[in-house]
Amino acid sequence: MDTAAEKTSPAEAAGQAGHSLPAWVYRNPEFLELERKTLFMPAWHLVCHQSDIPNKGDYQTFRMLGEIVFAVRGKDGGIKAFHNVCRHRAARLLDDGKGNCGGTLTCPYHAWSYALDGRLVGVPFKNQYDALKEESYNLRPVETRLCMGFVFINLRPGNMEPEDMLAPAAPELAHYNIEQMQPLGKGRVTERRVAVNWKQGTDNYVDALHVRAAHPGLDSLVGDSYDLRDLGHGVSRLSGRIEQVAGAGLSVRAYREILPNMEYLPKDYRRSWLYFMISPSLALNLYPDCVEFMQFLPLDGTHCVVREGVYGHPDTRREVKLARYLNLRVNRQVGIEDRALISRVQDGMGSSSFTTGPLGRNEICLRRFAESLRKLIPVSRLEQEPVTGMVAGINQKMLERT
Numbered sequence: 001m002d003t004a005a006e007k008t009s010p011a012e013a014a015g016q017a018g019h020s021l022p023a024w025v026y027r028n029p030e031f032l033e034l035e036r037k038t039l040f041m042p043a044w045h046l047v048c049h050q051s052d053i054p055n056k057g058d059y060q061t062f063r064m065l066g067e068i069v070f071a072v073r074g075k076d077g078g079i080k081a082f083h084n085v086c087r088h089r090a091a092r093l094l095d096d097g098k099g100n101c102g103g104t105l106t107c108p109y110h111a112w113s114y115a116l117d118g119r120l121v122g123v124p125f126k127n128q129y130d131a132l133k134e135e136s137y138n139l140r141p142v143e144t145r146l147c148m149g150f151v152f153i154n155l156r157p158g159n160m161e162p163e164d165m166l167a168p169a170a171p172e173l174a175h176y177n178i179e180q181m182q183p184l185g186k187g188r189v190t191e192r193r194v195a196v197n198w199k200q201g202t203d204n205y206v207d208a209l210h211v212r213a214a215h216p217g218l219d220s221l222v223g224d225s226y227d228l229r230d231l232g233h234g235v236s237r238l239s240g241r242i243e244q245v246a247g248a249g250l251s252v253r254a255y256r257e258i259l260p261n262m263e264y265l266p267k268d269y270r271r272s273w274l275y276f277m278i279s280p281s282l283a284l285n286l287y288p289d290c291v292e293f294m295q296f297l298p299l300d301g302t303h304c305v306v307r308e309g310v311y312g313h314p315d316t317r318r319e320v321k322l323a324r325y326l327n328l329r330v331n332r333q334v335g336i337e338d339r340a341l342i343s344r345v346q347d348g349m350g351s352s353s354f355t356t357g358p359l360g361r362n363e364i365c366l367r368r369f370a371e372s373l374r375k376l377i378p379v380s381r382l383e384q385e386p387v388t389g390m391v392a393g394i395n396q397k398m399l400e401r402t
């Protein structure tokens, strides 16, 4: 017999395609555990750009849902990733961020040391251990790939490669020659903790209908050219052309005027802002003057980290520097506006008055994401939150039925 939580609601009966995911999946920790297993563990995650760690011993850390990892440039010039965990008593080896660990990594706890290829090479007081075999305690490796200049890791290798994940966007990404880019801005990957479920970030990124109402600056840059497409395979594409729109603010007007001809790009891309959202939560923002990655990584049911890095081709032209500065100003404002919006939505989804809402016909990416989540994690079809401790069990039952 079905539990009360499994009964079909009128909105469900009317067809879920036109409705958002239910509010409870934007806060429930048991649902996040299902997302961890289904979406995040099998996915490739971007750690940094290869130019963030150019020299031997340079490293960049990455953390997600309890997993701590670092990518490091080895003696041979190659990049490998390892779990950031000492094999002795589990101490985290490297502090979060980027740095250089020299020729070896030494654990701060009891000073076990590891070569850059992960081999355990030093154990103080070795005679205290019974027949310790160093080769059994090398750092645990993590699957690593270089793709378009970015370092990707996978915590549970599946069939897909990062190239497959990026495939729908690849022909356009290739124009930007990202491999050759260097870090810009602060010159490091930044992280910002935001008090919303991670899906608020990804939903908002592909939400087509809010730009006019909520981003006057961005709207005055791209006007009616704003375009949204679902490329399939979990990839959304958004774009806007830099147009003459009346009433633009100072930064937008100055950016439009100062942005020089970026000859490295094909003509069509020199006056375009282009965005990709790649499932589950990687965004690539492609501007003529720079390229930025953004990740929305869950911390718990109602918090996530927005992780960002910005890169560009070395260009000493004054107008390029200025355009990059103005781009940053315009996008900083968009970021402030978006964070305020998603925190409003998170607030509203905590209220017992809201379950789901209708999605516009042109919200093709929101519809596609909701549909794919309902398929992958069918308990998300339920409008009402299951009782505590039941989410995984109900999901399993629903999976077996389909």
Ligand code: FES
Pocket: 086, 087, 088, 089, 090, 091, 107, 108, 109, 110, 111, 112
């Ligand atoms: S935990 Fe690392 S050396 Fe003991």
Ligand SMILES: [Fe+2]
Pocket: 204, 205, 210, 215, 334, 338
């Ligand atoms: Fe937005």
